[in-house]
Amino acid sequence: MESKKIILEAQNIEKYFYDPVKFQVLKKISFKAYQGEFLTLIGKSGSGKSTLLYCLSTMDTDYSGKIIIDGKTITGLKSNALANLRNSSIGFVFQFHYLLPEFSCLKNVMLPALKLKKYSYKEVEQKAYDSLKLLDLKDQALKPASKLSGGQQQRVSIARALINQPKIIMCDEPTGNLDSKNTNIVFDIFKQLAHDNNQTIIAVTHDNDFAQKSDRTIELADGEIISQGI
Amino acid sequence: MKNTNLDIALTHLITRKKQTMVAALGVLIGVGIYLFMNSLGNGFSSFTRSEIFKVSPQISIFKDDDISSPLLNSDNPKTKYIITNPQIISHSNTLLNPLKLLDNIKKEPYITNAIIQVDFNAFYNKGSSQIKGFGCGVDMIAFSDMFNTQKYMVAGELSNLPKSLNGIIIGSGIANKLSLSLGENLVVSSSYGITKTLKIVGIFTTGNKNTDDNKCYVNIATAQQFSKQNETYVSTIYANTNNPDKSIFYAKKLEELMPYKVEDWTITYSDILAGDRARFIMMRAISFSILFVASFGIYNILSSTIMQKINDIAILKAIGFTGNDVVKIFVMEGLLMGFIGICGGILFGSILIYIMQHVYVGEPVGYFPVYFELATFVQSIILGFIVTLCAGYFPAKKAADVDPVSIFRK
Numbered sequence: 353m354e355s356k357k358i359i360l361e362a363q364n365i366e367k368y369f370y371d372p373v374k375f376q377v378l379k380k381i382s383f384k385a386y387q388g389e390f391l392t393l394i395g396k397s398g399s400g401k402s403t404l405l406y407c408l409s410t411m412d413t414d415y416s417g418k419i420i421i422d423g424k425t426i427t428g429l430k431s432n433a434l435a436n437l438r439n440s441s442i443g444f445v446f447q448f449h450y451l452l453p454e455f456s457c458l459k460n461v462m463l464p465a466l467k468l469k470k471y472s473y474k475e476v477e478q479k480a481y482d483s484l485k486l487l488d489l490k491d492q493a494l495k496p497a498s499k500l501s502g503g504q505q506q507r508v509s510i511a512r513a514l515i516n517q518p519k520i521i522m523c524d525e526p527t528g529n530l531d532s533k534n535t536n537i538v539f540d541i542f543k544q545l546a547h548d549n550n551q552t553i554i555a556v557t558h559d560n561d562f563a564q565k566s567d568r569t570i571e572l573a574d575g576e577i578i579s580q581g582i
Numbered sequence: 583m584k585n586t587n588l589d590i591a592l593t594h595l596i597t598r599k600k601q602t603m604v605a606a607l608g609v610l611i612g613v614g615i616y617l618f619m620n621s622l623g624n625g626f627s628s629f630t631r632s633e634i635f636k637v638s639p640q641i642s643i644f645k646d647d648d649i650s651s652p653l654l655n656s657d658n659p660k661t662k663y664i665i666t667n668p669q670i671i672s673h674s675n676t677l678l679n680p681l682k683l684l685d686n687i688k689k690e691p692y693i694t695n696a697i698i699q700v701d702f703n704a705f706y707n708k709g710s711s712q713i714k715g716f717g718c719g720v721d722m723i724a725f726s727d728m729f730n731t732q733k734y735m736v737a738g739e740l741s742n743l744p745k746s747l748n749g750i751i752i753g754s755g756i757a758n759k760l761s762l763s764l765g766e767n768l769v770v771s772s773s774y775g776i777t778k779t780l781k782i783v784g785i786f787t788t789g790n791k792n793t794d795d796n797k798c799y800v801n802i803a804t805a806q807q808f809s810k811q812n813e814t815y816v817s818t819i820y821a822n823t824n825n826p827d828k829s830i831f832y833a834k835k836l837e838e839l840m841p842y843k844v845e846d847w848t849i850t851y852s853d854i855l856a857g858d859r860a861r862f863i864m865m866r867a868i869s870f871s872i873l874f875v876a877s878f879g880i881y882n883i884l885s886s887t888i889m890q891k892i893n894d895i896a897i898l899k900a901i902g903f904t905g906n907d908v909v910k911i912f913v914m915e916g917l918l919m920g921f922i923g924i925c926g927g928i929l930f931g932s933i934l935i936y937i938m939q940h941v942y943v944g945e946p947v948g949y950f951p952v953y954f955e956l957a958t959f960v961q962s963i964i965l966g967f968i969v970t971l972c973a974g975y976f977p978a979k980k981a982a983d984v985d986p987v988s989i990f991r992k
């Protein structure tokens with residue numbers, strides 16, 4: 353692993369919440385994630401996994417320390433630059449909120465690519481279909497997202513995270529709503545993306561099985577890394 | 583759909599048809615009323631103008647009364663005058679060499695029309711009754727070119743006046759009071775004690791009571807005789823310019839060319855025009871307020887859309903849409919609602935104008951003086967867009983500031 357390219361590096365990330373009382377959620381978090389690595393993040397509920405992921409995903413900028421993505425320090429960048437970075441280089445699967453309910457699944461998946469404007473509408477549509485097919489959702493493509501089950505919605509949001517072929521895919525409990533069959537499908541997809549496409553997966557999970565099968569597991573407790581899994 | 587932001591905006595509007603329509607309805611009413619009231623205001627203004635230009639030129643040139651200068655000037659700079667007793671000096675009020683002057687005035691490029699006139703105070707007599715009024719000695723054909731008098735003739739012919747040396751054209755008010763009709767003779771006397779018997783060759787009704795009850799037209803020579811003057815005597819020159827709104831400026835130019843008082847219509851009628859302007863400003867303020875209040879519909883509905891769509895906004899920002907994109911999406915929603923409203927409002931306003939045009943208000947106005955004016959339409963459309971743009975921008979700006987993390991945590 354050590355010989356591989358570092359795609360994401362966290363240096364001494366610290367974060368406080370001040371409301372209702374001053375409280376340190378993240379304490380001196382430092383780790384590296386490599387290209388093509390399938391990384392899982394575990395820890396008890398409330399240990400700060402989601403908070404860390406928001407910082408890594410560039411959506412939360414209120415922390416101290418430094419985050420480097422693909423060789424570039426993103427700490428301190430302007431919000432527009434961060435938005436473009438998220439659009440092109442980071443795929444995100446949320447813990448609870450998934451899709452734009454009024455749009456079809458297909459459109460939901462297409463949105464990041466339409467924003468990126470790298471491919472034509474037709475090409476984007478084709479890619480979105482392919483992504484949905486990968487997650488066994490082709491039949492649902494034209495349904496409005498609000499008419500899907502929770503698990504289906506979660507899979508659509510995974511498909512959306514894949515569409516721009518980002519360097520990093522971050523997931524907050526991507527299999528939380530899925531049965532074991534679909535959990536396995538998602539696991540296989542992630543593994544394939546990491547090992548075949550050289551994309552990096554950072555997934556928060558409560559599923560120990562899922563974590564164990566991944567390349568490496570980082571464990572958080574009370575805002576500190578207690579094991580880097582190396 | 584090529585434009586992703588527009589696509590999102592449209593989807594929001596289509597899935598919330600009812601709110602969209604309510605917001606659009608607000609703008610519809612606002613724009614419609616604005617268009618209607620301003621057309622009405624403009625209509626009345628141009629009506630007032632046409633009433634004024636019926637009887638008055640844009641520019642009058644006459645000899646003003648001179649005030650006597652101080653009898654003795656002081657040598658001491660501290661006290662300006664030692665003896666002063668300003669008085670109106672009574673010279674003749676004739677313009678010198680009027681025909682040459684008229685020619686010079688007509689040569690000015692901005693002058694479209696100019697005539698000479700001899701005014702006198704007239705008394706119309708029949709039997710023992712007498713009416714006081716005023717007479718104008720004019721070249722009737724040129725005069726009609728300027729004031730369109732032909733349009734107001736109810737009996738006789740304008741062109742008969744220059745043909746008959748002792749002809750007179752009188753207002754219908756005079757004719758009624760003295761029960762005179764075409765072809766009859768009328769005894770007219772002037773303040774200089776001259777009395778003549780003139781033949782009525784025409785009667786006019788302008789709808790303006792003051793004019794109809796007082797005014798008569800005679801040939802210039804007749805008027806000069808009434809004023810006990812020779813044939814070079816001319817009291818006033820009237821001129822029209824190519825742009826009544828610039829007449830005040832043209833009047834100044836003319837004043838530099840000649841030693842006479844040059845007065846433009848905006849000064850002569852400053853009281854009427856001030857009233858007119860006040861009414862116009864009031865109408866504009868009221869109609870703008872209505873439009874402004876109506877635009878709050880868009881503001882409200884967009885604000886509530888944004889509250890309901892806060893998850894969507896967070897997701898969009900998470901997948902890489904910038905704050906700018908979010909502003910665009912919601913401003914577009916506002917503008918689209920505004921667009922529907924403006925289209926409807928133009929239609930609504932047009933219908934109101936059309937109906938009003940067929941409402942009879944009575945003489946002298948006739949039908950409501952309200953017209954379809956392109957400028958007013960364009961103004962309503964532009965203002966409608968500006969107002970909806972503002973109503974859309976402020977909620978959209980709020981949406982752009984949404985912090986996705988705080989939404990995802992909820």
Ligand SMILES: Nc1ncnc2c1ncn2[C@@H]1O[C@H](COP(=O)(O)OP(=O)(O)OP(=O)(O)O)[C@@H](O)[C@H]1O
Binds near residue numbers: 402
């Ligand atoms: N906005 C906030 N203000 C104050 N404290 C917060 C806020 N958000 C989260 N916390 C606290 O920070 C800690 C970490 O929260 P976080 O959501 O990162 O946990 P987590 O590891 O993702 O838990 P879970 O597995 O349940 O999702 C928790 O103790 C939580 O109560």
Ligand SMILES: [Mg+2]
Binds near residue numbers: 401402524
């Ligand atoms: Mg969490």
